[in-house]
Amino acid sequence: MTVKTCIIYHSYSGITRGVAEQISAACGGELIEVKPRKNYNKLTVYPFGGIRAMRGERDPIDPETLDVSGCDLIVIGSPVWAFKTTPVINAALAALDGCAGKRAVIFATCGSQAGETLDIMRKALEEKGATVVGESVLTRKDVNDGAKVTELAGLVKAAGNPA
Numbered sequence: 001m002t003v004k005t006c007i008i009y010h011s012y013s014g015i016t017r018g019v020a021e022q023i024s025a026a027c028g029g030e031l032i033e034v035k036p037r038k039n040y041n042k043l044t045v046y047p048f049g050g051i052r053a054m055r056g057e058r059d060p061i062d063p064e065t066l067d068v069s070g071c072d073l074i075v076i077g078s079p080v081w082a083f084k085t086t087p088v089i090n091a092a093l094a095a096l097d098g099c100a101g102k103r104a105v106i107f108a109t110c111g112s113q114a115g116e117t118l119d120i121m122r123k124a125l126e127e128k129g130a131t132v133v134g135e136s137v138l139t140r141k142d143v144n145d146g147a148k149v150t151e152l153a154g155l156v157k158a159a160g161n162p163a
């Protein structure tokens with residue numbers, strides 16, 4: 001049986017996208033980029049994006065709904081903003097549909113400190129009935145170095161082929 005993997009991510013400056021693309025190249029899987037309806041820019045991302053993340057708020061997103069009922073494995077990646085998930089990922093987690101009984105792998109990219117990010121993602125997925133079987137935090141250094149990205153791709157592969 002072929003495992004169908006959905007790789008859902010948000011990326012403001014391209015780093016999380018790059019990791020998601022490497023996972024897809026190594027393991028297969030449909031890449032689903034979630035974007036804010038109103039893009040952040042260098043003037044708004046810290047004062048507005050950072051504060052919204054800190055407060056756990058949700059942005060209006062595109063796509064608006066994320067039906068993963070056709071997927072066997074859900075991979076979700078978020079940049080870390082103010083030690084938390086981004087408002088785009090908060091909205092994506094809320095918009096997820098059809099994940100009960102599915103396995104999930106979560107990851108976050110950050111400068112150096114991910115804080116509560118993975119906890120927020122794990123809790124939201126578990127509330128929707130998914131089981132998080134793998135997780136990883138990648139700092140800027142980890143992304144440049146590459147070994148931890150390869151390790152994450154290994155987690156996704158293993159999650160797709162459980163013993």
Ligand SMILES: Cc1cc2nc3c(=O)[nH]c(=O)nc-3n(C[C@H](O)[C@H](O)[C@H](O)COP(=O)(O)O)c2cc1C
Nearest residue numbers: 011012013014015016079080082083110111112113
């Ligand atoms: C608004 C904002 C807040 C951030 N907060 C944190 C943080 O709390 N901890 C951290 O280590 N990095 C933080 N960063 C750095 C990003 O998490 C990091 O650069 C990430 O890999 C960017 O992913 P992206 O290129 O996919 O958007 C922040 C970046 C932005 C724009």
